[in-house]
Amino acid sequence: MTHKLATAAAILLATAGTASAEKIKFDYWYGLTGDLGEVVLETCNRFNASQDQYEAVCVGQDGYEKAVQNAIAAFRAGKHPTILQSFDAGTADLMLSGEFYPVTKLMADTGVTIDWADYFPAIGNYYSSKSGEFFSMPWNSSTPVYYWNKDMFAKAGLTEAPTTWEGMEAAFVKLKESGQACSLAYAPSSWIDLEQFSMVHNVPVASNNNGYDGLDSELLYNTTLHVQHMENIQRWLTEGYAMLRTQAAGKTSRDSFVEGECAIFFSSIADHNTIHKLKPAFGWDVQIIPTYEGVERTNSVVGGASLWVLSGKTDDEYKAAAAYLAFLATTPEQKFLLENTGYIPVTKSTYEALKAEGFYSKEPFINRDIAMKSLTWSEPTQLTRGIRLGSFIQIRAEWTAEVEAALAGQKPMKEALDTAVSRGNELLARFAQTYEGKSFP
Known part of the structure; x- marks a missing residue:
């Protein structure tokens, strides 16, 4: 009898040892590619090496x-990930799907602490309910800036990068007079030309405070300063100050800038690190996106992506997800992300810590915090909290298709924007019908 008990005890101990040695696994699907995707993988490796539970x-x-489309498809088979990295345009659709575990609640339920009040409002508001509950956790965050060739500017007698569109057009003229064939490498971008342009000018993209106040929202951007701006871009292309540079045309706007063809291009601050790696043969810097004269500038809003914890997983997987999110939220891990990408800090404490150590006064990070100045230029207004519209991925696609048609000379810009708004409103109406009786929390 004693022998049998000893044998049973030995089996139990062996089983317990095996169980404790086996980590709890959870799937994380991310959308970033290239160098940025490699950084995501490295954060996973760092987390896995930092502890032995998950x-x-x-x-x-x-x-x-x-990433979003594959996750939705995987739900049908019950094979979706625990964590999904989704970009800003997917926010409204994910919110109303109900197929997520709000990260504020996740952390409270698992006893893991994150100081949500530490997140910048212009970042946190995009992913939060009206009451301030975070549905997803901001992580790789960005905002747009423009990159300018300091050598070309100096040759044209320009010492500063303009912060108004009127000043920008004057710079185009001087650059051309100095012999520069291309001032602006232009690629249509709904995120920059429509969304962020509307934010810094405090004009609506859509009714209901950009969708926050109801699903019965309609696009309004064909009635705002956005129309004049897009007509100006079209004119700059026609007059030879700008050149269309897209992937489809064979050369991106970033390639054009790095190769020294064009003096300016607009992009995310996330490109800051990439351009340093590409080592352009000239001096360059970044500047906030311009506003038109007579307009009181307001804050830009966050781009990039956040991390969503999806429904239908086990308690152990949720504990693992909470541990991973808490790991990413720490200042050392935020700093690792910023050092290896062009992204910006999402929390006030990390930003202050970086400034205190002189992070933004040394290469290759000099002036990268211009993005933080843009994001925090003002307290968010009812319009500059962000945009909360269903089917926003498709709405962006409609804008892009119509703008490209206008730039190709197929129709006037105003007609193109009217058409994009009409088609976008059809998408919004279908979205409202799908979620009839619901509202954004």
Whole structure:
């Protein structure tokens, strides 16, 4: 009898040892690709090496749109990930799907602490309910800036990068007079030309305070200063100050800038690190996106992505997800992300810590915090909290298709924007019908 008890005890101990040695795995699907995707993988490796309880299984999905689409498709088979990296355009759709575990609640339920009040309002508001509950956790965050060639500007007698569009057009003229064939490498971007332009000018993209106050929202951007701005861009292309540079045309606006073809291009601050790696043969810097004269500038809003914890997982997987999110939220991990990308700090404490150590006064990070100045330029207004519209991925696509048609000479810009708004409003109406009786929390 004693022998049998001893044998049973030995089996129990062996089983317990095996169980404790086996990490709890959870799937994390991310949309970033290239160098940025490699950084995501490294954060997973760092987390896995930092403790022995959990293992993040991180799988790239070849782009933000595919990450969201693949996750939705995987739900049908019950094979969706525990954590999904989704870009800003997918926020409203995910919110109303109900298929997520709000991160504020996740942390409270698992006893893991994150100081949500530490997040910048211009970042946190985009992913939060009206009451301030975070649905997803901001992580790789950005905002747009423009990159300018200091050598070309100096040759044209320009010492500063303009912060108004009137000043920008004057710079175009001087650059051309100095012999510069291309002032602006232009690629249509709904995120920059429509959304962020509307934010810093405090004009609406849509009714109901950009969708926050109801699903019965309609697009309004064909009635605002956005129309004049897009007509100006079209004119600059026609007059030879700008050149269309897109992937489809064979050369991106960033390639054009780095190669020294054009003096200016607009992009995310996330490109800051990439351009340093590409080592352009000239001096360059970044500047906030311009506003038109007579307009009181307001804050830009966050781009990039946040991390959503999806429904239908086990308690152990949720504990693992909470541990991973808490790991990413720490100042050392935020700093690791910023050092290896062009992204910006999402919390006030990390930003202050970086400034205190002189992070933004040394290469290759000099002036990268211009993005923080843009995001925090003002307290968010009812319009500059962000945009909360369903089917926003498709709405962006309609804007892009119509703007490209106008730039190709197929129709006037105003007609193109009217058409994009009409088609976008059809998408919004279908979205409202799908979620009839519901509202954004």
